[in-house]
Amino acid sequence: MIEVRGLTKRYGDVLAVDDLTFAVRPGEVTGFLGPNGSGKSTTLRMVLGLDAPTAGTATVGGRPYAAQPAPLTVVGALLDPGAVLPSRSAFHHLLALAAGNGLPRRRVDEVLADVGMEKAARRKAGTFSLGMRQRLGIAAALLGDPPAVVFDEPLNGLDPEGIVWIRQLMRSMAAEGRAVLMSSHLMSEMELTADHLIVIGRGKLIADMSMKAFIDMNSEREVLVRSPQAETLRGLLATAVDVRTENDGALVVTGLEAAEIGALAAAGGVELHELSPRQASLEQAFMDLTRDAVEYQAETKTETMTGASR
Amino acid sequence: MSRTAAWPRPGRTAKNLVPARRTGPEPSSPTTRGATFRHSLHAEWIKIRTMRSTPYLILGTLAFCVGLAALNGSSAGSEYADLSPADRAVFDPLATSLRGYLLAQIALGLLGGMVITSEYGARTIVSTLTSVPHRARVLGSKAVVLVGVALPAGIAVSLAGFLVGQASLSGAGAPRLALSDGLALRGILGGGLYLALAGLFGLALGTVIRSTTATVTTLFGVLLIVQAFAPALPGGVGEWVSTYWPPIAGGQIITGYRDPELLGPWAGLGVMAGCVAVLLAAAFVVFRKRDA
Numbered sequence: 097m098i099e100v101r102g103l104t105k106r107y108g109d110v111l112a113v114d115d116l117t118f119a120v121r122p123g124e125v126t127g128f129l130g131p132n133g134s135g136k137s138t139t140l141r142m143v144l145g146l147d148a149p150t151a152g153t154a155t156v157g158g159r160p161y162a163a164q165p166a167p168l169t170v171v172g173a174l175l176d177p178g179a180v181l182p183s184r185s186a187f188h189h190l191l192a193l194a195a196g197n198g199l200p201r202r203r204v205d206e207v208l209a210d211v212g213m214e215k216a217a218r219r220k221a222g223t224f225s226l227g228m229r230q231r232l233g234i235a236a237a238l239l240g241d242p243p244a245v246v247f248d249e250p251l252n253g254l255d256p257e258g259i260v261w262i263r264q265l266m267r268s269m270a271a272e273g274r275a276v277l278m279s280s281h282l283m284s285e286m287e288l289t290a291d292h293l294i295v296i297g298r299g300k301l302i303a304d305m306s307m308k309a310f311i312d313m314n315s316e317r318e319v320l321v322r323s324p325q326a327e328t329l330r331g332l333l334a335t336a337v338d339v340r341t342e343n344d345g346a347l348v349v350t351g352l353e354a355a356e357i358g359a360l361a362a363a364g365g366v367e368l369h370e371l372s373p374r375q376a377s378l379e380q381a382f383m384d385l386t387r388d389a390v391e392y393q394a395e396t397k398t399e400t401m402t403g404a405s406r
Numbered sequence: 407m408s409r410t411a412a413w414p415r416p417g418r419t420a421k422n423l424v425p426a427r428r429t430g431p432e433p434s435s436p437t438t439r440g441a442t443f444r445h446s447l448h449a450e451w452i453k454i455r456t457m458r459s460t461p462y463l464i465l466g467t468l469a470f471c472v473g474l475a476a477l478n479g480s481s482a483g484s485e486y487a488d489l490s491p492a493d494r495a496v497f498d499p500l501a502t503s504l505r506g507y508l509l510a511q512i513a514l515g516l517l518g519g520m521v522i523t524s525e526y527g528a529r530t531i532v533s534t535l536t537s538v539p540h541r542a543r544v545l546g547s548k549a550v551v552l553v554g555v556a557l558p559a560g561i562a563v564s565l566a567g568f569l570v571g572q573a574s575l576s577g578a579g580a581p582r583l584a585l586s587d588g589l590a591l592r593g594i595l596g597g598g599l600y601l602a603l604a605g606l607f608g609l610a611l612g613t614v615i616r617s618t619t620a621t622v623t624t625l626f627g628v629l630l631i632v633q634a635f636a637p638a639l640p641g642g643v644g645e646w647v648s649t650y651w652p653p654i655a656g657g658q659i660i661t662g663y664r665d666p667e668l669l670g671p672w673a674g675l676g677v678m679a680g681c682v683a684v685l686l687a688a689a690f691v692v693f694r695k696r697d698a
Contacts, residue, residue, distance in 0.1 A: 145539040146532060147697040162539040165440025173536050179529035183458035189530075192456075196449035196537040197441045236533055264414040 097122055097275055098143060098171070098244055102152035105138050105299075112138045114299035115152070120277045122243065125270045127290030127307070128279040131386055135299035136279050137175070140248050144173050156244060168197040168240030174247045177233040182222025186213060186232050189221055194239050207235040226253030234265075244275040251280050263289045283379035287311075297386050307378065314385045315376030319354045322346045322370035323361070332364040333357065346370070446538050446547040450521075454551050459520055464559045467513040471506030471563045475571030478502050483578020499583050500593045500662030503571020507597055507660055510563055511604035511629050511653065512622075514556050518608030519621035521548050526616040531698050541694045545613060549686065552605050560601030564594040564660070589662050596659035596675060603656065603675075604629065607682045613689035629653045652681035 098120040105113040113135040120126045130136045141147040143154040145161035153160065156171050164170045180189050190204045208217050211231040216224070221232065230253055237245050250262050259282075266289055270276045280286050286293075293310045295303040303310055316337070323329045326345055333339050337351025349357060354373050361368050454460055482502045489497065522545075525531040538544050568583075568590060575582040583590045607628075612621045633654055636647045648654060649668055656678025659671045669677065 141697075144536050146535055148695075161536075164539070167539055168537055171536075175532050175536075176529050179532050181457070181524060181528045181530055184453075184456045188452060188456040189533075192449045192452040193533055193537040195452055196446050196534070198445040261414055268414060 098154070098156050098246070098277060099158075100139065100143065100152070100154045103139065103142055103149050103154055104151040105135070105142060105147065106150040112299050113142070113149075113296075116296065116299070116301050117152075118294050118301060118304050120244070120275045120294075121292070122275040123270055123273050124291040125266050125276040125278060125289050126292045126294060127286045128277055128294050128296075129286065129382060129386075130279075130296040130302075132281075134296050134386075136296065137248060138299075139296070140173070140175065140246055140277075140279070143246065144171065144175070146175075166197045166199075166240065168193065168199065168242065170240070170242055170244065172237030172240060172242040172245040174230070174233040174237045174245075174250055176248075177226065177229040177252070180221035180224075180229060180232060183220055185218050186221055186224070186235075187217040189232065190236060190239060193236055197240060199239055203239055203241075207238045210238055211235040227255060227258055230254055230258070234262075242274070245269060245277070247276075247278040249279055249281070251282050251285055259285060283377070283382055287378035295382070295385065302385060311376050311378055311381045314381035316350045317353075317376065318374040319349045319352065319357055320346055320370065320372050320374055321349060321357055321361075321368060323366055323368050325366050328364065329361060329366045329368075332360045332366065348374070441538065443543055443547060446540075446543045447550060449534075449538065450544075450547045450551040451554075454521060454555055457520065457524060459524075460517060460555065463513045463517045464555075464563075467506075467510045467559070468563050468566060470513075471504075471510055471567040472570045474506040474509075475503045475567040476574045478505055479571040479574025479580075480578050483575045483580035486578070486580035496663045497581065498661055498663040499572065499575050499581055500568075500589055501660055502575065503568050504564055504593055504597050504660040506563070506567050507601065507657070508630065508633075510560070510601055512625050514560060514601045514605040515608030515611075515625040515629065516618075516622055517556060518552050518605035518610075519612030519615075519625070520618060521552055521609055521612065523612040523616060523618040523621055527618055535698050542690060545609075545690055545693050549606060549609055552609055553602050556605035557598055557602040560605075561595060561598030563601065564597035567597075568594050583662070592671065593660050593662065596671060600656050600659050600675060600678065603678050603682050604653075606686060610682065610685035610689040613693050633657075650677060652678040 100119070101117050103113055103116040104111070116135075116139060128136055128140075138147060142149050143156070143161065156164065161167055161171065180186075186208065187204060190207065191201065194201065194204050205214075205217075208214050211234050213228065213231055213235065216228060221229070224232065230250060234247070234250065237247065247266070251259050254262060263285065266276050266278060270291070278286075278290065287307065290307055292306055293303060294301070295310070303314075305313070320342075321329065322345070326341070326347060330339055330347060333347075333349060333352065335352065336349050339347055339349050341347055354371055358368065358371055479502060482497075486494070486497060525534055534544060535541070569585070572582045572584075585591075608621060608625060611624055612618070615621050615624065632647065632651055636644055636651065636654065638644070639647055645667075655669045655674035658669055658674035661671065664670065668674070
């Protein structure tokens with residue numbers, strides 16, 4: 097279990113991480129979301145003891161990372177997949193990391209097999225594609241067979257097969273009872289992979305809830321209706337929040353449940369060909385929620401936090 | 407450890423892409439005994455020996471020092487016959503054969519610097535510190551491993567230069583030293599120690615500066631350029647620099663002729679060692695405090 101309490105990081109005048117508190121529970125994939133520059137990487141770096149917090153604590157299994165006697169056996173991390181010495185082989189890169197924690201050489205061969213890199217083990221890391229570097233980074237995270245893993249943008253540079261592999265790897269690690277924390281900007285993939293979400297904007301916690309609750313809370317439900325008498329139907333839906341016409345003539349209604357629309361249509365004697373609630377996506381929910389928290393938007397500084405805490 | 411066997415593997419066909427079974431054993435609570443300094447030493451040893459520059463720097467240094475000793479030996483040797491008695495009195499066969507240290511100190515300083523700047527350059531410092539978050543342990547084991555490589559390399563370079571240089575002097579008919587002379591042993595072992603100190607100096611610089619290029623530039627400045635400029639400095643300052651500037655003072659260890667104006671060989675090496683110790687201490691403080 098990864099626990100963050102009151103975590104704060106200030107760089108000069110910039111508050112990169114602002115009083116964050118959350119926990120990453122075992123047995124779940126927790127998605128870590130936030131726009132660019134929202135403080136995700138800084139938070140992860142503090143969890144891993146790379147940066148010192150200005151205030152607050154980050155612990156793994158009750159201890160700060162730096163106080164772990166063999167940290168790789170507690171948390172595995174993928175932070176920067178490009179971080180390999182180009183002239184060093186994948187095998188020696190991992191061997192040095194394993195040695196620092198007293199892990200046996202056997203583990204290096206095992207994790208290389210886990211990520212499908214047995215054949216590339218002796219190749220120099222400088223010759224690797226981004227996808228292979230990602231795999232090597234994941235292999236490093238698996239070295240200590242840790243009960244918790246932290247993956248920062250693990251999907252970057254992976255081909256579709258690699259993306260499916262990561263999704264399944266994370267799902268199975270969570271199913272084994274491990275705590276999995278993952279950040280990604282690929283919302284569709286996050287929606288398929290994560291059970292729980294932690295969303296930050298401008299360094300502040302915006303949401304800490306299940307995926308389903310997050311989508312339900314942050315998106316307006318839409319219902320699609322198709323009728324040969326669309327204009328008549330539109331007149332009947334006066335109580336809806338919004339009704340708009342799609343290109344193919346279908347109506348998209350917000351603010352009314354499908355059953356209510358059906359009842360109104362029946363009462364008005366309007367024939368319906370289709371009536372279907374639309375599933376909101378994480379992407380839409382995330383964009384709606386963080387629209388105002390996105391950095392680099394044309395806003396004055398005094399307004400910055402109001403959007404984030406909406 | 408078959409725990410990972412139930413995980414999906416990449417690069418397989420679609421039939422392997424069904425969700426993994428929930429059969430994996432419970433994740434272990436950490437059972438590995440705590441990692442120690444010895445483990446970190448092992449990690450750093452793997453890193454220094456798989457760094458491409460290590461063999462190039464050492465072999466290049468060896469070739470340069472041997473070549474320079476041969477050339478210096480034969481040219482100084484042939485000039486010896488024409489020297490005045492006063493010049494003959496200060497003729498220094500030891501220094502003649504070990505002059506290559508001037509460049510060797512840059513090479514080993516660079517090796518020391520790269521032990522850490524290569525990590526900043528490639529950003530592997532992140533994985534190094536997630537593997538061993540104990541920062542003093544990381545830098546300490548880098549220093550120990552560096553000395554373990556640089557000291558034998560420095561002694562080998564000095565020994566090879568000495569042997570070739572003396573053979574070359576003797577071929578030219580000039581006075582020479584035998585390996586059994588106390589002076590020879592001091593020059594060779596002391597030269598090796600000096601080069602190991604140059605490596606540690608590079609490590610301290612690299613830790614603070616973090617850039618390989620800037621470290622090399624600084625090495626050249628501190629180890630060579632000040633030395634070249636010392637005679638041009640005004641009176642008192644020039645004398646002070648020529649006597650106490652650590653690389654100049656430390657360089658006395660390879661001279662056979664004792665200039666009474668300057669520090670003795672071991673005192674000079676002591677000044678260099680003290681300076682390196684202070685810089686390393688500063689490097690430890692910076693490395694512990696700074697965000698990776």
